[in-house]
Amino acid sequence: MNFSRTAVIFVIKKYLFGKPFYTEAVVKNIESASESLPYFETVHSTGLKFTIKIQKDDAVYGLGEAMRGINKKGYIYNSFCADDPNHTEATRSLYGAHNFIVVKTADKLFGAFFDTPAVVTFDVCYSKFDELIITSENENMTVYIIDGDTIYDIVKEFRSIIGRSYIPPMWAFGYTQSRWSYIDKDDVRRVAKGYRDFDIPLDAIYMDIDYMERYKDFTVNDKTFGKLPEFIEEMKEDGIRLVPIIDAGVKIEDGYDIYEEGVKNNYFCTDKDGKPFEACVWPGMTHFPDFLNPEVRTWFGSKYKILTDMGIEGFWNDMNEPAIFFSQNSVDATHEKIKRMASEKFTIDEFNELKYYIGSRQNCDEDYSAFYHNTPSGRFCHKDMHNLYGYNMTRSAGEALEAIVPDKRILLFSRASYIGMHRYGGIWTGDNHSWWSHILNEIKVLPSLNMCGFLYVGADIGGFGCDTTRDLLLRWLSLGIFTPLMRNHAAAGTREQECYLFERPEDFKNIIDLRYRLIPYIYSEYMKAAINNEMMFKPLAFEFPEDKVACCTEDQLLLGDELMIAPVYTQNALGRYVYLPEEMTAVRMRAGELFFTEMEKGHHFVEIAENEVVFFIRKGKAIPLCKRAKCVEELDLSTIELIGPGEEYLLYTDDGFSKDYENPANFRMLKK
Ligand code: GLC
Numbered sequence: 032m033n034f035s036r037t038a039v040i041f042v043i044k045k046y047l048f049g050k051p052f053y054t055e056a057v058v059k060n061i062e063s064a065s066e067s068l069p070y071f072e073t074v075h076s077t078g079l080k081f082t083i084k085i086q087k088d089d090a091v092y093g094l095g096e097a098m099r100g101i102n103k104k105g106y107i108y109n110s111f112c113a114d115d116p117n118h119t120e121a122t123r124s125l126y127g128a129h130n131f132i133v134v135k136t137a138d139k140l141f142g143a144f145f146d147t148p149a150v151v152t153f154d155v156c157y158s159k160f161d162e163l164i165i166t167s168e169n170e171n172m173t174v175y176i177i178d179g180d181t182i183y184d185i186v187k188e189f190r191s192i193i194g195r196s197y198i199p200p201m202w203a204f205g206y207t208q209s210r211w212s213y214i215d216k217d218d219v220r221r222v223a224k225g226y227r228d229f230d231i232p233l234d235a236i237y238m239d240i241d242y243m244e245r246y247k248d249f250t251v252n253d254k255t256f257g258k259l260p261e262f263i264e265e266m267k268e269d270g271i272r273l274v275p276i277i278d279a280g281v282k283i284e285d286g287y288d289i290y291e292e293g294v295k296n297n298y299f300c301t302d303k304d305g306k307p308f309e310a311c312v313w314p315g316m317t318h319f320p321d322f323l324n325p326e327v328r329t330w331f332g333s334k335y336k337i338l339t340d341m342g343i344e345g346f347w348n349d350m351n352e353p354a355i356f357f358s359q360n361s362v363d364a365t366h367e368k369i370k371r372m373a374s375e376k377f378t379i380d381e382f383n384e385l386k387y388y389i390g391s392r393q394n395c396d397e398d399y400s401a402f403y404h405n406t407p408s409g410r411f412c413h414k415d416m417h418n419l420y421g422y423n424m425t426r427s428a429g430e431a432l433e434a435i436v437p438d439k440r441i442l443l444f445s446r447a448s449y450i451g452m453h454r455y456g457g458i459w460t461g462d463n464h465s466w467w468s469h470i471l472n473e474i475k476v477l478p479s480l481n482m483c484g485f486l487y488v489g490a491d492i493g494g495f496g497c498d499t500t501r502d503l504l505l506r507w508l509s510l511g512i513f514t515p516l517m518r519n520h521a522a523a524g525t526r527e528q529e530c531y532l533f534e535r536p537e538d539f540k541n542i543i544d545l546r547y548r549l550i551p552y553i554y555s556e557y558m559k560a561a562i563n564n565e566m567m568f569k570p571l572a573f574e575f576p577e578d579k580v581a582c583c584t585e586d587q588l589l590l591g592d593e594l595m596i597a598p599v600y601t602q603n604a605l606g607r608y609v610y611l612p613e614e615m616t617a618v619r620m621r622a623g624e625l626f627f628t629e630m631e632k633g634h635h636f637v638e639i640a641e642n643e644v645v646f647f648i649r650k651g652k653a654i655p656l657c658k659r660a661k662c663v664e665e666l667d668l669s670t671i672e673l674i675g676p677g678e679e680y681l682l683y684t685d686d687g688f689s690k691d692y693e694n695p696a697n698f699r700m701l702k703k
Contacts, residue, residue: 042178043188048075049171052408054419056146056451057175059192068174070141079172081165089136090572091155091163092182095129095483096460098122101475101570101585107157111150112418112447114354114394116462116496118472126352126461127448128418129483131189133182134163142177142185144450148419169415182573183566186482190564194454196486198561200440201687202272203345204550205234205663206543208529209520212241215255216262223271225531227661231540232547234662235345236266237520238275246314247282249289249334263342270662272344274442279351279424280317283309289334293318298327300402300413308402310358312350319353322423323404323416332431339435345442347459348428351421352447354394360401361392421447429455439688444516450483457487457516465494470507470600474586477514477568486560486567489516498526501533502602505542505641510598512546512644513590515557538642541623544659545644551655551671555683556591562692567591571612581612593652593675599639606638615647616676625674653677655701663687671701678703
């Protein structure tokens with residue numbers, strides 16, 4: 032049986048500027064073109080500048096994790112992995128650098144990937160209302176141009192040259208709970224009991240930085256998490272896995288083996304004098320493993336075994352932009368500045384200047400310019416390699432885990448990323464807030480991430496920063512039940528947001544139960560998207576390009592080939608307006624029961640109470656639904672029934688652990 036879409040003819044070409052660094056984002060051999068770059072007007076001097084005319088009805092899609100809309104027109108984005116906890120409309124860079132776009136104009140449709148580890152600016156009709164201007168101060172870059180008949184074809188071809196997306200174990204599709212931090216085993220037990228007592232499904236609890244001894248990677252605090260292997264087993268017996276965080280910086284501390292090995296073998300990034308570069312992150316002063324060096328990747332990656340040997344089956348890699356709070360240099364420069372200013376008359380302007388200066392010391396250019404990588408192709412300043420750091424940290428883990436546990440999938444996701452990292456792990460979208468606008472952000476970012484290969488994705492449900500509210504969490508869960516990574520996570524000092532702590536916990540249970548009922552569908556669509564290089568979340572614009580309303584609908588998404596979702600993202604809403612580009616069947620979950628309504632193409636106001644979920648099954652389609660269970664491993668797939676107007680559905684099932692993904696026996700056509 033052929034499970035992929037029919038083959039299309041693509042043209043993909045590679046254009047080299049200067050001496051590009053091979054990022055290993057593209058893994059297929061593509062011939063360099065002899066002609067000059069098509070579509071763009073190119074200026075190549077001390078940097079690079081590519082310009083193309085964009086008209087009112089044109090669109091520019093892609094850029095992965097960038098803020099703002101699905102259609103990126105109207106703003107300016109800097110591709111520079113940034114540890115920025117304020118995701119506002121003014122934010123130009125987030126944790127991921129994802130330089131792939133699809134440009135659609137009246138007479139052109141093509142994809143372009145600007146492959147460079149250095150900063151790239153995408154000015155999408157911001158400086159000039161009718162121009163897309165792409166610039167990089169660095170003159171070395173590889174540009175890939177992909178032609179195709181549809182956006183899907185272009186994305187599929189791009190995905191085929193960057194390699195298959197990461198596939199997590201099936202349990203990682205369950206609901207998971209996190210907080211910075213559960214401070215000891217009893218704290219974790221309390222969370223597990225909270226969920227189990229209210230019969231709310233749960234598959235994992237995350238261990239944030241406090242499980243470590245003084246924030247040292249691959250150590251466990253003996254006082255609070257002593258006898259970790261036994262504890263992992265205890266939790267697993269209840270169907271709950273523990274997922275520890277690993278940070279990029281290695282604490283400088285005599286006697287700490289990882290620090291000592293790193294220094295002895297020159298495994299850390301170095302300063303201009305060749306000494307290990309030092310900067311402050313959570314553990315205090317740290318060194319940064321030189322992940323651009325393959326030997327370092329193998330070394331650091333091998334350390335994950337310390338935790339897998341204890342029974343750990345998943346990790347989240349963090350602070351890997353890398354985040355730098357400060358270096359001694361920046362502290363000294365700040366002191367100097369204060370001293371100098373204090374000796375002069377202090378005016379409001381100087382006060383503001385100082386305030387800005389101090390605020391901008393974190394993750395500053397000066398620090399990123401002060402250290403170096405030793406790569407097989409030479410020594411490079413970090414600033415020019417910046418966007419590859421988090422990618423290669425997760426690659427280090429992914430490649431090592433492949434060797435440590437070759438027969439088993441391990442959960443792995445990262446905060447910072449570059450295209451290419453999607454082969455090794457997923458991402459979460461970092462430190463968002465308990466803001467309604469951040470639910471909408473998540474809707475918009477999902478398809479853009481899928482375009483760039485990131486399929487295992489999700490946001491901190493309920494919001495990471497500031498205090499959540501019951502209604503916000505319920506509404507966010509109603510989106511979260513559809514995302515592959517479904518994790519509720521909150522920052523230290525914020526209100527506790529475990530679902531069982533709120534009034535009427537049964538409302539939370541019903542929504543999360545629905546997630547478990549949908550897992551056969553979500554898992555199948557994920558696996559099909561990974562195997563066939565397709566998008567799991569699609570904008571309406573991609574599916575209905577002739578429908579003007581669909582083309583500008585950015586708060587609804589198609590999920591797989593069968594569903595459309597339209598989550599509520601405003602406070603005190605009765606429901607929301609939904610646009611149906613074709614007739615569909617609305618499925619309403621109310622108090623655990625499902626109700627079906629046939630709906631006509633067009634605009635509708637759909638009432639959705641905060642404890643209900645409504646989603647839409649497309650014309651002629653059906654989806655599988657099983658009985659809920661308290662964790663993924665207890666799902667009974669023999670209870671699957673097909674719902675919706677269609678007659679059949681191609682189900683993907685396997686054991687959820689092993690890696691024989693493309694075995695035809697994993698695909699089963701279910702019929703009503
Ligand atoms: C960073 C992470 C966040 C984590 C915190 C403490 O802010 O993004 O998820 O909880 O560090 O480790």
